[in-house]
Amino acid sequence: xxxxxxxEFKSSYxxxxxxxxxxxxxxxxxxxxxxxxxVIPAISxxxxxxxxxxxxxxxxxxxxxxxxxTGYAGQLSLGTGGFMATGAFxxxxxxxxxxxxxxxxxxxxxxxxxxxxxxxxxxxxxxxxGFYLAVATLASQFFLIxxxxxxGWFTNYSASGVISAPPMSVFNEILVTGPHATPxxxxxxxxxxxxxxxxxxxxxxxxxxxxxxxxxxxxxxAAEIIGIPMLSTKLxxxxxxxxxxxxxxxxxxxLHTGSVEPLAFDVNRSFxxxxxxxxxxxxxxxxxxxxxxFIVLLxxxxxNAPHWFGLNIAVDTISHIEFMVFGIxxxxxxxxxxxxxxxxxxxxxxxxxxxxxPY
Amino acid sequence: MHxxxxxxxxxxxxLALMVAIPWAAGMLSEDIFFEWPFFFEVAIGGLLAGxxxxxxxxxxxxxxxxxxxxxxxxxxxxxxxxxxxxxxxxKGLPIWLAIxxxxxxxxxxxxxxxxxVLRPLVNQEHIILFMxxxxxxxxxxxxGQTLWGSEVKILDIGFSNxxxxxxxxxxxxxDFDLIAALIAGVLVVSLALFFQYTRIGRALxxxxxxxxxxxxxGIPLKHIWVIVWTVAGVVALVAGIMWGSKLGVxxxxxxxxxKALPVLILGGFTSVPGAIVGGLIIGxxxxxxxxxxxxxxxxxxxxxxxxxxALAFLVFRPQGLFGEKIIERV
Amino acid sequence: xxxxxIGDVILEVQGISLSFGxxxxxxxxxxxxxxxxxxxxxxxxGAGKSSMLNVINGVYHPQEGTIIxxxxxxxxxKVHEAAAQGIARTFQNIALFKGMSTLDNIMTGRNQMMKSNxxxxxxxxxxxxxxxxxxxxxVEEIIDFLEIQAIRKTPVGRLxxxxxxxxxxxxxxxxxxEILLLDEPMAGMNVExxxxxxxxxxxxxxxxxxxxxxxxxxxGVVMDxxxxxxxxxxxxxxxxxxxxxxxxxxxxxxxYLGVAH
Numbered sequence: 001x002x003x004x005x006x007x008e009f010k011s012s013y014x015x016x017x018x019x020x021x022x023x024x025x026x027x028x029x030x031x032x033x034x035x036x037x038x039v040i041p042a043i044s045x046x047x048x049x050x051x052x053x054x055x056x057x058x059x060x061x062x063x064x065x066x067x068x069x070t071g072y073a074g075q076l077s078l079g080t081g082g083f084m085a086t087g088a089f090x091x092x093x094x095x096x097x098x099x100x101x102x103x104x105x106x107x108x109x110x111x112x113x114x115x116x117x118x119x120x121x122x123x124x125x126x127x128x129x130g131f132y133l134a135v136a137t138l139a140s141q142f143f144l145i146x147x148x149x150x151x152g153w154f155t156n157y158s159a160s161g162v163i164s165a166p167p168m169s170v171f172n173e174i175l176v177t178g179p180h181a182t183p184x185x186x187x188x189x190x191x192x193x194x195x196x197x198x199x200x201x202x203x204x205x206x207x208x209x210x211x212x213x214x215x216x217x218x219x220x221x222a223a224e225i226i227g228i229p230m231l232s233t234k235l236x237x238x239x240x241x242x243x244x245x246x247x248x249x250x251x252x253x254x255l256h257t258g259s260v261e262p263l264a265f266d267v268n269r270s271f272x273x274x275x276x277x278x279x280x281x282x283x284x285x286x287x288x289x290x291x292x293x294f295i296v297l298l299x300x301x302x303x304n305a306p307h308w309f310g311l312n313i314a315v316d317t318i319s320h321i322e323f324m325v326f327g328i329x330x331x332x333x334x335x336x337x338x339x340x341x342x343x344x345x346x347x348x349x350x351x352x353x354x355x356x357x358p359y
Numbered sequence: 360m361h362x363x364x365x366x367x368x369x370x371x372x373x374l375a376l377m378v379a380i381p382w383a384a385g386m387l388s389e390d391i392f393f394e395w396p397f398f399f400e401v402a403i404g405g406l407l408a409g410x411x412x413x414x415x416x417x418x419x420x421x422x423x424x425x426x427x428x429x430x431x432x433x434x435x436x437x438x439x440x441x442x443x444x445x446x447x448x449x450k451g452l453p454i455w456l457a458i459x460x461x462x463x464x465x466x467x468x469x470x471x472x473x474x475x476v477l478r479p480l481v482n483q484e485h486i487i488l489f490m491x492x493x494x495x496x497x498x499x500x501x502x503g504q505t506l507w508g509s510e511v512k513i514l515d516i517g518f519s520n521x522x523x524x525x526x527x528x529x530x531x532x533x534d535f536d537l538i539a540a541l542i543a544g545v546l547v548v549s550l551a552l553f554f555q556y557t558r559i560g561r562a563l564x565x566x567x568x569x570x571x572x573x574x575x576x577g578i579p580l581k582h583i584w585v586i587v588w589t590v591a592g593v594v595a596l597v598a599g600i601m602w603g604s605k606l607g608v609x610x611x612x613x614x615x616x617x618k619a620l621p622v623l624i625l626g627g628f629t630s631v632p633g634a635i636v637g638g639l640i641i642g643x644x645x646x647x648x649x650x651x652x653x654x655x656x657x658x659x660x661x662x663x664x665x666x667x668x669a670l671a672f673l674v675f676r677p678q679g680l681f682g683e684k685i686i687e688r689v
Numbered sequence: 690x691x692x693x694x695i696g697d698v699i700l701e702v703q704g705i706s707l708s709f710g711x712x713x714x715x716x717x718x719x720x721x722x723x724x725x726x727x728x729x730x731x732x733x734x735g736a737g738k739s740s741m742l743n744v745i746n747g748v749y750h751p752q753e754g755t756i757i758x759x760x761x762x763x764x765x766x767k768v769h770e771a772a773a774q775g776i777a778r779t780f781q782n783i784a785l786f787k788g789m790s791t792l793d794n795i796m797t798g799r800n801q802m803m804k805s806n807x808x809x810x811x812x813x814x815x816x817x818x819x820x821x822x823x824x825x826x827x828v829e830e831i832i833d834f835l836e837i838q839a840i841r842k843t844p845v846g847r848l849x850x851x852x853x854x855x856x857x858x859x860x861x862x863x864x865x866x867e868i869l870l871l872d873e874p875m876a877g878m879n880v881e882x883x884x885x886x887x888x889x890x891x892x893x894x895x896x897x898x899x900x901x902x903x904x905x906x907x908x909g910v911v912m913d914x915x916x917x918x919x920x921x922x923x924x925x926x927x928x929x930x931x932x933x934x935x936x937x938x939x940x941x942x943x944x945y946l947g948v949a950h
Contacts, residue, residue, distance in 0.1 A: 013825045014818070076486060093454045124670060131429045131489070131628065135620045136673055139666030150657040203813035207821065208796075208803040210810075216799050217788045222784035226864065227744060227772025227801045236807060267617070271493065278490050283788065316509060323501025330494030335479040338487045 003352040012024070019202055035048040036191055041184045043076040048181040050256075052296060057187075057194045057198055058251045060292035063276035065244025069272075071135070071283035072205055073237035074217025075125050079087060079137035080245050082144035082268035085262055086114045087246025088253035089154050091262045095166050096156055103176060117144070118242025118337055125234045129220075149260045155260075163261075165254040177254045186255045192253070197244065202285055204240065213237050214283070245273075279333055281340025290341040298326065366680050369672075373640055390654045400530045402643050407536035409642020410543045414598040415619035416626065416634040417547065418591040424567040425587040426477070429486060431492040434616015435499035436592055440465055441599030445514050446507035454516060454640045458596075465592030466585075471635035473585045487620045500613055509610060514603040539601045545551045546597055547635060547682070550590070554631075559586060567629070621669035627679030638681060643666045695916065696724030699900055700868060705744055705754035707737075707924075714740045715751065716924045722868065722902060728893055729903045729911045731935075732921035733944065739781055741921065742870045745902070746771040746778055759867075772801055775867030779857045779874055781904075787846035791856050793842045794845055795831055798863025799824045831859045835889060849881045858889060868900045869893065875907055881912060890914060912936065920944070 003024045010016045020026045021119060040053065062084055090110035094101060099159050100159050101109075121140040148154045155163050167178025175181040176189040204210050212233045217222035224230050253260040280291020302322045306313050313321070337344055378398075385393020424431040438624060443464055447457040476491050554560035565573040566583050574580050602612055622641045626633025645665050653660045673679070700722040707715040708828060715737045722728045743749040744921045746754065747766045756763045758774065777798070786794055802824065805817040832838055835855050845856055854874060861869055871890065875883045887910055893899050905911050911918065912932040920927040920941050928938040935941055 002556075013829070017818075017821060017825065066753050111715060124674050128673050129677070130485070132624050132673060132677065132679070135624045136666070136670045138617070138620060138664060139670045142663035142666055146659065146662045148887050150659065168911075170898075200811045203817075204811055205440075207813060207817050208805070208809035209807060211793050211797045212791065214789050214793070214802060216787050218786035219784050221768075222780065223786070223797070224768040225771065225778065226798060226860065227750060228797070229767075229769045240807070275493075276488075282486075303808075317505060320501045320509065322507040323497050324505065325494065325501075327494045327501060329500030330497065331476055331491050334487055334491050334494065335476075338480070338483050 003349065003355070017206070019206070033195070036195075037188070041187060044187075046183045049187045052300065053180040053187055053258045054183075054190060055252075056289075056292055056296045057190050058248050058256055059273065059276060059296060060289040061194050061197060061251070062245050062248035062273045063280065063288035063292050064198065065241045065248065067277045067280075067282065067285070067288045068201060068205070068213070068244065069237050069241035070277060071287075072217065073213035073234065073241075073282075075122075075234060075237060076130065076134040077137040077241075078134050078274065079121065079140040079144075079269070079328045080273040081265040081267055083114050083118055083242045083245035084249030084252060084269060085144055085265035086117050086149055086242075087111060087249030088260050089148050090114060090246065090266065091250035091254055092163060092165065093154065093156075095168065095254075099166065102192075103170060103254070107146050107247055107250045110250045111243040114246025114249070115239040115243045118238040119235050120161075122235050122238030122242075123231075124332045125238065126231050133212060138267070141270055145262045145266060160288075170255075177258070179258065181255075186299070190251055190255055193247070197247065198285060198289075201240075201244070205285065207235075209236060217283075275330065279330070279340055281342030284340065284342035285347065287340050290345065294341065298329065302326070305340030365676070368675065368682065370636065370640075373644070375494075377647055378643060381647050384651045384655065388589075389657060391651055393651065396530055398647075398651075400532070401646050403450035403530065403532055405643035405646030406639050407533070407540045407642070408646065409639040410540040410643055411601055411638075412599065412615075412622045413618055413635045414543045414546070414594060415615055416602065416622040416638055417631065419595040419619060419623055420626075420629065420631055420634045420650070421550075421591050421594070425563050426566070426570070426584055427626070428477070428492060429485065429489045430591070431489060431616070432495040432499060432570070433591065433595060433619065434613045435496040435503075436468075436595035437599045437602065437615060438595040438608075438610065438613040439468075439499045439503040440592065441514065441612060442503040442507045442512075444596070444600065445512045445603070445608045447598070448514075449512075460598075461596055462593060465596055466589045469585050469588030469592050472588055473581055477584055478581065487667070496613070500610070502611055504610070512603075512608040514600065514608050516600060516604050522587025531575075535605060539605070542601070544599065546594065547631070550594075551631060559583075564589060618665060621665040622668045625672050626680055627681040630679070630681035633679060633681035641668065644668055693725070693916065694898065695726045698722065699759060700745070701757040702741075702745070702753045703757065705741075705751045705756070706742060706743060707749055707751040715744065715921075715926050716926075717754070718921070718924075718926050719754075720919045720926070720929050720947075722900060723916075725894070725898050725900055726901060726916040727890070727901045729905060729913050729915040729918045730921060730928075731908070731911055731918060736921040737924040738921055739872055742778060742872055742904065743904065745868075746776045746870060772864055772866075775864075776870065777861035777864040777866035777868075778870035779854070779861050779872055780874040781876065783850075783853045783857055785845045785853055785857055785860070788844060790842050790844055791826075791837060791848070792828065792832070792841050794856055795828045795859045795863045796824060798860040799828065801864060812946065813849045821934070828859075828863055831862050834862075835859050836894070851878055853885065854878070855889075858886075862893065862897075865897075866899060866904060872901045872904050873901070873906065875905060875910060882908065887914060 002064075003022070008021075008023060010021070018255065020029060026182060044053065060078060065083075066077060067097055069077050072254050082103060087110045090113040091106050094106045094109055095103075115220070117140075121137065124136055125133055164176045167175055168176045170189060174185050176185050205213070208235075212223070212228045213236075215226075216230065216233050220230065223233075249265060252264065276291035278296045279290060279293070279294055281287030299322060302325055303318060306318065362591060381391075381393060381398060384391045418436065419430055422428055422433070440461055444457055444461045447460050448454060452460065455564070472495060476495060480488055480491055493502040543676070554563060562578045563583055563586070565576075565578055566580060570580060573583075598615075599608075599612065602615060606612070618641075622634060622637040625640060626635070626637030645668075647663055648664045649661050690834055698721045702721065703719050705715055705718045706713070712909050718737075718741065730741055732738055740749060744751050747770060750765055757819050786797065789797075803820060805820050809815065810817045832841060835858065837852065837855055837859065840852060840856075845853055848856065858871070858874065874890065878886065890901060890903070891914065894901050903911070903914065915932055917930060918932055918935045919929045920938070922944045927940045927944055928935050930938070
């Protein structure tokens with residue numbers, strides 16, 4: 001009987017529409033923020049920050065983007081990788097063409113450019129639905145990657161095709177990209193951006209546009225009859241979703257890998273992010289991050305597990321076994337809880353509200 | 360078979376464009392070499408490759424029709440069956456025995472998939488089942504390669520792979536492609552007959568229309584699913600043998616499945632003839648575009664051309680060429 | 690009998706014919722709807738009643754005939770434009786947004802009046818929040834009116850059938866429509882639920898002056914509620930008039946009871 005809403009009375013609609021209506025939830029989130037901003041940078045090793053926390057946050061952001069499109073607006077997409085690549089290359093072009101631009105502006109602007117591309121590829125969604133649309137989004141995936149590979153303009157005619165992100169800083173002195181940036185600086189920069197953008201996403205889904213997206217998802221023809229314009233609602237979903245994917249792509253290239261290459265955003269990336277959304281929970285903001293955590297940690301676990309048991313297996317066999325286990329886990333998860341980790345979390349909370357009574 | 364007038368016009372228009380665009384490109388640009396025998400050579404090569412796409416697409420269609428499952432694992436099944444076949448052959452089995460054994464393994468696989476994946480997920484949303492088949496894809500890719508290794512293997516089933524000259528010695532065609540197309544054709548026709556005239560075929564079509572209703576008139580759903588997945592496994596094996604002996608048995612076979620997707624959206628998810636016609640159009644269109652258009656815009660457009668073509672198609676005909684028109688009621 | 694406030698013709702259906710392929714669903718239908726009345730459309734299954742509603746709110750485009758709405762001949766319009774013109778409806782087979790709560794479902798009914806843009810909604814605090822609160826207040830009034838306070842935050846997919854029908858009515862009401870189209874609002878309900886729903890329909894008509902077009906199979910309900918009734922049978926208009934006139938019309942009696950040939 002510790003976690004409950006009983007005894008908390010709301011006297012205004014404003015209080016009832018707050019993001020976290022239960023006191024314990026507020027404490028939890030503030031605690032989590034304090035932990036993420038203060039404790040993690042203090043105790044984590046460089047390895048943890050760079051190989052776990054950064055990919056987790058960035059892919060979580062991409063998953064959030066895809067979840068807006070697929071989980072909230074109901075438009076299945078397999079083009080996430082292409083949109084992330086667009087963000088990465090837009091950021092590279094902006095950063096090299098206007099070296100004096102602030103990194104925050106570069107990243108947000110590349111998000112906006114990706115929005116534009118997303119809208120373009122979202123237009124067919126007016127007529128195409130479901131799996132047909134999913135396959136159609138593959139067109140954007142393959143086309144965009146081909147385009148970045150094929151035209152030298154995107155890589156500033158670099159001979160090797162691999163280009164590195166120029167060093168950039170925030171507040172005039174703290175480097176966040178390039179080889180000399182510290183992992184802590186990178187981590188805090190990404191974390192701040194991710195937290196802010198998550199808040200924005202939460203605001204969107206609890207506002208009118210969020211309801212319009214869900215209406216289109218749940219029953220498009222009824223949504224149209226009550227006056228929700230189909231095309232603009234879907235395009236807004238594509239725009240916002242692509243913005244998030246673009247920002248994630250830019251962050252991935254600039255802050256995580258430090259180099260911009262199309263290979264990092266191939267169709268497997270699209271599937272990876274889709275897995276995060278489904279495992280985490282469709283139509284849940286928290287689910288995007290739960291899913292990202294799961295998918296980022298799982299391979300690390302699988303790679304290291306044989307060593308813990310003292311087994312020595314050839315590297316490529318491990319990668320095959322990893323594939324197998326991954327496949328089995330996906331199926332297992334879908335069978336146990338098709339609505340994802342976010343639903344499990346919700347069930348736990350409902351149980352907690354009643355605790356110690358069974359019901 | 361009844362063909363809608365629109366569909367007929369669309370096919371006619373695509374044919375016309377397939378001829379007109381390369382010809383125009385040849386006239387207008389110095390970079391493009393265009394001569395009629397060469398054109399036909401490319402077109403026929405494309406059509407024959409298209410038959411192979413159709414083969415993979417066919418596996419998708421069968422499963423989608425019978426269970427509404429968008430089976431992403433079809434490509435993985437192609438790879439897995441080819442790997443198993445080569446693996447068994449390397450163990451010393453004669454080819455016919457290896458094929459029989461692989462067929463048995465594909466049937467077992469179908470049974471396991473029904474028992475362990477589909478049955479627990481029955482009545483879930485389509486996207487959940489779709490994700491589950493991606494899970495199957497990962498499992499099969501990993502399992503096949505763990506079992507049989509991941510190096511490129513040569514699959515020799517005794518067909519010549521020599522190019523020969525046809526039509527008065529003007530057009531060069533690969534013998535192997537001809538044989539493959541022939542086999543695929545026979546397979547398609549026999550499947551069509553199977554579904555049209557056997558009891559199982561009728562039950563399958565009933566399930567495809569409405570699986571609740573089929574269940575209530577006593578058609579055992581789970582048997583039907585096992586049969587369909589087995590048939591899809593057989594189709595995958597045939598495709599695996601064809602592609603495997605052409606390209607070598609390797610991981611990239613699994614990616615062929617992705618190429619079957621535009622074929623599917625072109626032809627419609629539920630249509631066997633759609634899979635055939637779609638495959639032919641995509642195969643020919645892709646090769647023609649690669650030879651006669653790609654040099655103008657940087658080359659290598661095979662990666663995405665099929666998808667863009669399918670996308671353009673969809674905008675005009677959202678249900679695909681032969682798909683059933685979706686009628687929305689309120 | 691309380692005083693009815695019936696005004697001028699608000700919508701006029703003139704010679705509407707609609708076909709799907711070779712099937713003629715509506716054949717030269719003409720009637721009018723007056724401001725503030727309860728107008729019923731009745732007829733056996735397959736008579737074309739729902740199709741008629743779909744023509745009125747622009748989902749189907751008839752091959753022949755015109756609709757004159759508020760004095761203007763209506764051009765062919767997009768589906769989502771009907772709501773902007775003040776036409777709201779409920780559906781025969783409930784068309785709620787199943788993943789959303791009762792509250793959110795009814796809030797979607799007010800989408801036409803939400804003016805804040807994407808950026809304002811992203812920031813939320815400020816204009817978007819003020820707007821949310823303003824509309825929330827109206828929606829809460831509707832929730833009180835329909836007596837569904839207890840299910841405010843329940844996802845509608847989990848609600849029983851009768852409650853879903855009520856939420857759907859709430860969503861349509863939230864749009865503050867000129868004309869409310871109700872497609873079998875009482876189908877599948879027990880007597881008590883029907884009484885509740887009838888009371889809501891009468892109250893809406895009485896309190897807000899909303900014009901109501903009602904499709905219903907329960908003749909008792911139709912005859913009690915309606916000011917005027919149109920009878921359709923296989924796409925043909927059999928009769929049009931007051932409940933009493935319709936009740937005594939020979940063609941209607943034949944259609945409902947069957948005639949010996």
